[in-house]
Amino acid sequence: MDAWVVVLIVVVVVLFVLYLSQTAARLDRLHHRVDTSLATLQAQFMDRANEVLSLASSGRLDPSTSVLLADAADNALAQARASEAGFTLARCSAESALTSALEATFTDPQVVDELMEQPDGQRIVNDLTATIQKAAWSRRFHNDAVRATVAVRQQRLVRLLRLAGSATLPHTVELDDEVPPALRTR
Amino acid sequence: MKVGIVCPYDWTSPGGVKAHVHDLAVTLRRFGHDVSVLAPVDDPEYPLEPFVVDGGKPVSVPYNGSVAKVNFGPVSAARVRRWIKEGDFDVLHVHEPASPTLSVLACWAARGPMVATWHSSQQRSRALSAAYYLMQTAMEKISARIAVSEAARQTLVKHLGGDAVLVPNGVVCSDYEGATPLPGYPRQDPTLFFIGRIDEPRKGLHVLLAALPRIAAAHPGVEVLVAGPGDQEQATEDLAPDLRDRVRFLGLVTDADKISAFASADVYVAPNTGGESFGIVLLESMAAGTPVVASNLEAFASVLDGGRTGELFVSEDPDSLADTVIDLLADSQRRETLVPIGHERARQFDWEVVAGEIEQVYESVTATGEKVENDMRGQFVGRLARPNREDV
Numbered sequence: 001m002d003a004w005v006v007v008l009i010v011v012v013v014v015l016f017v018l019y020l021s022q023t024a025a026r027l028d029r030l031h032h033r034v035d036t037s038l039a040t041l042q043a044q045f046m047d048r049a050n051e052v053l054s055l056a057s058s059g060r061l062d063p064s065t066s067v068l069l070a071d072a073a074d075n076a077l078a079q080a081r082a083s084e085a086g087f088t089l090a091r092c093s094a095e096s097a098l099t100s101a102l103e104a105t106f107t108d109p110q111v112v113d114e115l116m117e118q119p120d121g122q123r124i125v126n127d128l129t130a131t132i133q134k135a136a137w138s139r140r141f142h143n144d145a146v147r148a149t150v151a152v153r154q155q156r157l158v159r160l161l162r163l164a165g166s167a168t169l170p171h172t173v174e175l176d177d178e179v180p181p182a183l184r185t186r
Numbered sequence: 187m188k189v190g191i192v193c194p195y196d197w198t199s200p201g202g203v204k205a206h207v208h209d210l211a212v213t214l215r216r217f218g219h220d221v222s223v224l225a226p227v228d229d230p231e232y233p234l235e236p237f238v239v240d241g242g243k244p245v246s247v248p249y250n251g252s253v254a255k256v257n258f259g260p261v262s263a264a265r266v267r268r269w270i271k272e273g274d275f276d277v278l279h280v281h282e283p284a285s286p287t288l289s290v291l292a293c294w295a296a297r298g299p300m301v302a303t304w305h306s307s308q309q310r311s312r313a314l315s316a317a318y319y320l321m322q323t324a325m326e327k328i329s330a331r332i333a334v335s336e337a338a339r340q341t342l343v344k345h346l347g348g349d350a351v352l353v354p355n356g357v358v359c360s361d362y363e364g365a366t367p368l369p370g371y372p373r374q375d376p377t378l379f380f381i382g383r384i385d386e387p388r389k390g391l392h393v394l395l396a397a398l399p400r401i402a403a404a405h406p407g408v409e410v411l412v413a414g415p416g417d418q419e420q421a422t423e424d425l426a427p428d429l430r431d432r433v434r435f436l437g438l439v440t441d442a443d444k445i446s447a448f449a450s451a452d453v454y455v456a457p458n459t460g461g462e463s464f465g466i467v468l469l470e471s472m473a474a475g476t477p478v479v480a481s482n483l484e485a486f487a488s489v490l491d492g493g494r495t496g497e498l499f500v501s502e503d504p505d506s507l508a509d510t511v512i513d514l515l516a517d518s519q520r521r522e523t524l525v526p527i528g529h530e531r532a533r534q535f536d537w538e539v540v541a542g543e544i545e546q547v548y549e550s551v552t553a554t555g556e557k558v559e560n561d562m563r564g565q566f567v568g569r570l571a572r573p574n575r576e577d578v
Contacts, residue, residue, distance in 0.1 A: 026323055030326060039553065043553055137546070148326045
């Protein structure tokens with residue numbers, strides 16, 4: 001065989017191996033990003049429910065609103081504890097229900113104005129808004145990480161050579177987490 | 187929190203992204219964060235702020251249809267790595283990462299909590315498609331993506347897929363509130379203000395000047411203050427000689443003169459015809475208490491809340507501009523109501539508010555307590571290109 005052909009084959013094989021190891025490293029990084037964003041997501045939604053629960057038990061809102069919010073928040077926390085591994089369907093619907101309860105409470109700007117007028121009210125409203133916003137954002141960031149990971153894992157070579165190893169295929173978290181109208185900044 | 191921010195463009199010349207990074211850094215420092223900014227430095231005489239680290243002299247190269255000043259190559263990459271190593275950051279925030287700058291080098295070099303902000307709306311560049319694989323591997327390390335406007339968000343979605351959260355540009359309202367007008371202003375007769383490169387068609391000065399004959403007929407004493415660089419004679423050559431004295435050119439102005447010019451005018455006109463991703467200058471005008479008339483570009487309509495906080499006209503239509511300006515100049519009551527509405531609108535975009543939201547994004551990616559480190563995995567190509575690894 002011509003020596004050049006051998007050299008060519010060696011070069012191609014080396015490049016191919018380099019490409020494979022790069023892709024494996026890339027996947028490793030992506031899986032780590034998904035793990036991190038999922039952990040953050042879990043924590044942020046727990047924070048949101050806890051924040052709502054403490055507002056509901058603070059006596060700053062009228063009794064019926066307080067009960068409505070406390071019930072939704074309590075349910076979300078219970079589902080969070082029950083589904084440690086991730087976002088089960090039940091947890092997603094409990095979180096969406098909490099979002100609906102928040103929307104029902106904070107659509108009328110007057111409710112927010114009255115809260116703001118109470119001592120320390122401004123800080124409480126700001127903290128609540130920030131917590132709700134952060135939960136929504138962390139879901140967006142997590143789903144972004146999932147999409148990027150799935151895109152690489154669906155490549156034929158990655159599937160054929162099992163470059164992802166034993167890592168489970170991540171999936172996006174779908175639920176309603178809109179910031180209620182009266183709490184939006186602009 | 188220890189925050190490392192990468193500015194992609196020259197720190198020593200004015201620009202939108204540079205101003206954004208500067209104001210963000212200053213506000214975050216006021217919040218109590220430890221901020222370091224890595225930026226290209228073209229003019230070695232420029233007095234760098236204590237929080238700015240010299241990222242090297244940018245090189246002028248043709249890129250994406252024009253000449254761009256960028257940093258690339260092994261020396262820049264080594265500087266980025268050293269800055270990341272010494273910074274020991276909790277979060278790395280890069281700006282405009284999809285261009286050949288320090289930003290993409292930082293994405294390439296780092297791992298850990300990373301945030302990126304997209305500023306511009308741009309056409310898909312050929313270079314980006316060609317280097318798609320390399321760009322994608324750098325971009326996919328970013329844990330949180332921010333777009334400053336809907337247009338910037340759509341650019342990002344089209345080029346890279348995925349999504350971004352919207353955190354707008356900020357304005358330092360206190361700089362504009364209670365500004366002193368230029369000497370001799372406000373005048374008895376109405377004054378309009380325009381700012382932007384006068385020979386850059388997309389800034390739309392020609393649309394405003396085409397509307398001037400009708401505006402001057404309705405308001406004979408009107409004057410147009412024009413701030414910005416460019417050929418002044420050429421800009422007014424189509425105007426009737428008696429209308430040429432209605433235009434007063436200020437040339438390239440300092441920040442202080444810009445603020446005073448806003449305070450000198452009765453109405454600020456933004457006749458831009460495109461290429462605007464946000465519209466920070468509209469907020470500056472509203473913060474200064476000057477009502478805004480702007481073309482109905484998507485970005486402007488969004489800042490003006492669909493016409494609630496300022497007047498919109500049909501873009502590139504001088505008659506529509508003339509109608510809008512003539513009506514607003516004749517209606518002092520409408521102008522007076524626009525002042526507090528505009529001011530409240532500008533306050534929603536104050537850096538205190540905007541930086542607070544960016545802080546929330548940082549908190550969303552740093553919850554696990556990981557640090558930003560140099561990324562040593564899967565970097566064979568990068569390492570081969572860098573024979574002396576003194577920084578590793």
